Amino acid sequence: MHFAIIATAVGFIVLATLMPLSRLAVWWIRDFDFPRLQLAVLASALLIAQLVFLDLSEFVSHALITITAACLLYQAWWIVPYTKVFPHEVKVAISNDSADRIRIMTANVLTPNRNTDGLIALIRKHEPDVFVTLETDAWWQERLDVLEDDYPFSMKCPLDNLYGMHVYSRLALEDSAIQFLVEDDIPSMHTMVVLPSGRKVRIHFLHPAPPSPTEHDESTERDAELLVVAKSVKGLDTPVIVAGDLNDVAWSTTTRLFRKMSGLLDPRIGRGMFNTFHADHWFLRWPLDHLFHSQHFTLSFIMRLPSFGSDHFPVLVELAYDRARGAEQEGLVPDADDEALAEEKIAAEPVSEADVHEPQG
The missing domain is CATH 3.60.10.10 (Endonuclease/exonuclease/phosphatase)
Known part of the structure; x- marks a missing residue:
């Protein structure tokens, strides 16, 4: 039961990650550009669930973990620039004029x-x-x-x-x-x-x-x-x-x-x-x-x-x-x-x- 739920969740995250790669302008594809933060959080939670519930001696478990981690890293690539760990693109003002x-x-x-x-x-x-x-x-x-x-x-x-x-x-x-x-x-x-x-x-x-x-x-x-x-x-x-x-x-x-x-x-x-x-x-x-x-x-x-x-x-x-x-x-x-x-x-x-x-x- 745990495996089926986790595998389904991985499939959803993969689909949501791949959709925006398409250049198609239809709304149901372009709207996947929006929830990258939410998808990153979901992928993080899914990784924890995989480590807890999957049999780590099985190859398929490692495959699911690797795929989820790859999706997480890809989503993070888009959103990390909008966090304080990234260098400023615009300098802090020093002029008092x-x-x-x-x-x-x-x-x-x-x-x-x-x-x-x-x-x-x-x-x-x-x-x-x-x-x-x-x-x-x-x-x-x-x-x-x-x-x-x-x-x-x-x-x-x-x-x-x-x-x-x-x-x-x-x-x-x-x-x-x-x-x-x-x-x-x-x-x-x-x-x-x-x-x-x-x-x-x-x-x-x-x-x-x-x-x-x-x-x-x-x-x-x-x-x-x-x-x-x-x-x-x-x-x-x-x-x-x-x-x-x-x-x-x-x-x-x-x-x-x-x-x-x-x-x-x-x-x-x-x-x-x-x-x-x-x-x-x-x-x-x-x-x-x-x-x-x-x-x-x-x-x-x-x-x-x-x-x-x-x-x-x-x-x-x-x-x-x-x-x-x-x-x-x-x-x-x-x-x-x-x-x-x-x-x-x-x-x-x-x-x-x-x-x-x-x-x-």
């Missing part, structure tokens, strides 16, 4: 959630320079507008389809545009933020739809949107930030491809996963809300904020402009296969990097 810092908060509010007071309290406590809300409709907009005295610059796109988006800023916004890059009802926001020092930062806020049985059968729409934005910012001399709920985990093939094609850095590397979804289920959490930035910045801090009733936790990040030290930072570098895969994913949708608004300020 507040005029060259920017603090950004992202919050997927969950449209039916009515705890606006909870979110507003977090905003007033942490005082972000810019905050972006996702899934905000006209009801949410009316209540967030009480912050307009403190955040006089804004971009607003209230929608009732769970893809509304709002940006509020204390800092001036220039050459802003709301676009529907891939789908007619899913917006993205693109703007130039002017720091107190006068330095200008190009920011793209995104919230593409996920692959799921209730959204899209495939991940093509999400992947194409991420990658055209990635290509549009690669190699820019202007400081760049891309943030939002990308409906993809930090360690997925697509997010890693986004990092390679954009050249942007992930401040979570070496610091933690900062899992933001699902706020109500500790055992089913992964990092869906992201902020990536160019080498121009170092990191003051990154933190996950308390829940305010949404299924997502908000995230607060403060970056410091430090071009000299930032130039020493290195992210992921694409190879020929990555370039080809990016082109293939972009070609699946009627969009190109030329369609992405490029704020000039």
Whole structure:
């Protein structure tokens, strides 16, 4: 009985480990990119069970242990960079010049959630320079507008389809545009933020739809949107930030491809996963809300904020402009296969990097 249960569990872990290796974009394959931490924990527990219950004098027992250990190591390869045992990809900020810092908060509010007071309290406590809300409709907009005295610059796109988006800023916004890059009802926001020092930062806020049985059968729409934005910012001399709920985990093939094609850095590397979804289920959490930035910045801090009733936790990040030290930072570098895969994913949708608004300020 023990052997049958263990062998079945090993078969499941092997299947879950091999599935994401496929380049197929169908949702039931791509969703196996998400639970790598959970699969690693399950593999660890299974190894303990194998050592306790299997007859270690049998060859088949050693085979099951070896296969499980291999799956565990493979899953760990993806998630260990998002732990404190890994070197930082982004340096700790040392500059004290507040005029060259920017603090950004992202919050997927969950449209039916009515705890606006909870979110507003977090905003007033942490005082972000810019905050972006996702899934905000006209009801949410009316209540967030009480912050307009403190955040006089804004971009607003209230929608009732769970893809509304709002940006509020204390800092001036220039050459802003709301676009529907891939789908007619899913917006993205693109703007130039002017720091107190006068330095200008190009920011793209995104919230593409996920692959799921209730959204899209495939991940093509999400992947194409991420990658055209990635290509549009690669190699820019202007400081760049891309943030939002990308409906993809930090360690997925697509997010890693986004990092390679954009050249942007992930401040979570070496610091933690900062899992933001699902706020109500500790055992089913992964990092869906992201902020990536160019080498121009170092990191003051990154933190996950308390829940305010949404299924997502908000995230607060403060970056410091430090071009000299930032130039020493290195992210992921694409190879020929990555370039080809990016082109293939972009070609699946009627969009190109030329369609992405490029704020000039």
